[in-house]
Amino acid sequence: MGLLAKLFKRDRARREALVTGEVTPEPQRCVQCGICSYYCPINIDVRRHAWTGEPVIESRCLTCGECVARCPRGVLHFQRIELFDR
Amino acid sequence: MPTRFVIIGAGAAGMAAATTLRSLDSTAEIVVLTDDSYGYYSRPGLAYYLTGEIPERQLFPFSPHELRDMNITLHQGRALAIDPVAHEIALEAGELLSYDRLLLATGSLAAPAELPGAGLEGVVKLDNLEDARRIIAGAQRARAAVVVGGGITALEIAEGLRHRCRNTHYLLRGERYWSNVLDETESAIVEGRLTAEGIRLHRRTELASIEGRDGHVTAVVTKTGERIECGLVAVAIGVQPRVELARSAGLVVDRGVLVDEYFRTSQREVFAAGDVAQVRDPLTGRTVLDTLWSAALDQGRAAASNMAGSATPYIKPPALNVTRLAGLTTTLIGAVGRGRDADLVAIARGDSETWRGTGALTSAISVEDVSEVNRVRMLVGERTLVGAVVMGDQSLSRPLEELVARQVDVSDIRAALLAPGADISGIIGRFWRQWRQHVASQTG
Numbered sequence: 001m002g003l004l005a006k007l008f009k010r011d012r013a014r015r016e017a018l019v020t021g022e023v024t025p026e027p028q029r030c031v032q033c034g035i036c037s038y039y040c041p042i043n044i045d046v047r048r049h050a051w052t053g054e055p056v057i058e059s060r061c062l063t064c065g066e067c068v069a070r071c072p073r074g075v076l077h078f079q080r081i082e083l084f085d086r
Numbered sequence: 087m088p089t090r091f092v093i094i095g096a097g098a099a100g101m102a103a104a105t106t107l108r109s110l111d112s113t114a115e116i117v118v119l120t121d122d123s124y125g126y127y128s129r130p131g132l133a134y135y136l137t138g139e140i141p142e143r144q145l146f147p148f149s150p151h152e153l154r155d156m157n158i159t160l161h162q163g164r165a166l167a168i169d170p171v172a173h174e175i176a177l178e179a180g181e182l183l184s185y186d187r188l189l190l191a192t193g194s195l196a197a198p199a200e201l202p203g204a205g206l207e208g209v210v211k212l213d214n215l216e217d218a219r220r221i222i223a224g225a226q227r228a229r230a231a232v233v234v235g236g237g238i239t240a241l242e243i244a245e246g247l248r249h250r251c252r253n254t255h256y257l258l259r260g261e262r263y264w265s266n267v268l269d270e271t272e273s274a275i276v277e278g279r280l281t282a283e284g285i286r287l288h289r290r291t292e293l294a295s296i297e298g299r300d301g302h303v304t305a306v307v308t309k310t311g312e313r314i315e316c317g318l319v320a321v322a323i324g325v326q327p328r329v330e331l332a333r334s335a336g337l338v339v340d341r342g343v344l345v346d347e348y349f350r351t352s353q354r355e356v357f358a359a360g361d362v363a364q365v366r367d368p369l370t371g372r373t374v375l376d377t378l379w380s381a382a383l384d385q386g387r388a389a390a391s392n393m394a395g396s397a398t399p400y401i402k403p404p405a406l407n408v409t410r411l412a413g414l415t416t417t418l419i420g421a422v423g424r425g426r427d428a429d430l431v432a433i434a435r436g437d438s439e440t441w442r443g444t445g446a447l448t449s450a451i452s453v454e455d456v457s458e459v460n461r462v463r464m465l466v467g468e469r470t471l472v473g474a475v476v477m478g479d480q481s482l483s484r485p486l487e488e489l490v491a492r493q494v495d496v497s498d499i500r501a502a503l504l505a506p507g508a509d510i511s512g513i514i515g516r517f518w519r520q521w522r523q524h525v526a527s528q529t530g
Binding site: 026028029031032033034035037038047048051070072073074075 | 128129130131133134139140141144145146147379380383384406408409410415417480483484
């Protein structure tokens, strides 16, 4: 795959996550270390979500995946939003 | 008059209990007594503070004003004695603190090294933030550091030191790392990654003494006479539940404080939870210690409900720990190991006695699936999965967690799992999806 095609693919995956995904915590894995909140580029307190178990549904969330990737204990993952289930 | 709940200990169990009590009783007085001058913070997070991934201030999940908003009083002080008849706690400062119901959540402390030179400055452990600060300060001065011990804590210290100190040596008494929880391949994966990070591993190496000059560490000497110069020696040979208060108050104490399924100790109105509590494991009938953050939270919440009067028996779930071993996210579920580890004199922090199966579980057969650093090992019993270790890719850890915890009958896939070269990830993934659909159709 060419470089341009690769870039497009990555960009598309990101956009898809942005539209259809939300960061969802598994509280029983979380040790409240706060790495997620520390690396959030827009200062969402992701750790608090991991304490309460609430998905990060703030409209400000960029779904950049920084918290998901940084968490040392696999607490966070992207979950597809079921738009018509809510 | 509002009920006065006193909790001794501001760790995971203590704070989970305090917040739960507040949610159940809006008028109660809730006092958390702690001898840690930093109050409540993420103790597992200390590992990432040591590696420099987060600054110290990040360790605190609740700000002081949030605790005030919840009307939880953090009281700095050390308890000297409990009078269970008078319902009073004598504090070091001379005050008496009275309670209606008391929770002991005193946690556990590092077992001390017993060898010549252990009292020198520069010999460190990792129990709390103060210790982490000491390690960081020591690593800045030391040209080399030595780590002894096993389990997660020894590794966390070694990795933290590697980020701060040019030469980090990790001494293992036996052949391999955490031999009573991990199998040979898992130990080899961890050891390979530690070596790649630049940590020098010394196998079959036991400390004989620590040498010093002017009261400060200068070197360690091994039992074979090897001398390693260093300015810092970190010891992580296991932890011991802090049972002294309970014992002197006349509570029944074994390795930990014995509690029933309501977290009640042998004294009325005194409860215990977390690292200090020895809790019944329904799978084996034994009472066991867990030194796990998630178990401490769980127990703290359950104890609090009972303290508030709900009388709900606690059914201990299979122990679960998610951690990072040499940079690899690793989940340990249920019974995965056996025996004892020569590097530990007591239970490791982040450990559960239930991970080492008893006679009932020794018939379990181990099957594994490994691709580069992603590894899944399952312990397959007669009808159920009794445990699993997932290293690297975590997509199977949730299915396995559920299948182990719910003791799901896996007879239908047992033969396929045990077949040589089986695609066990695929088999488990498909089975779990079908099982979920089945459960959903039953309940829906």
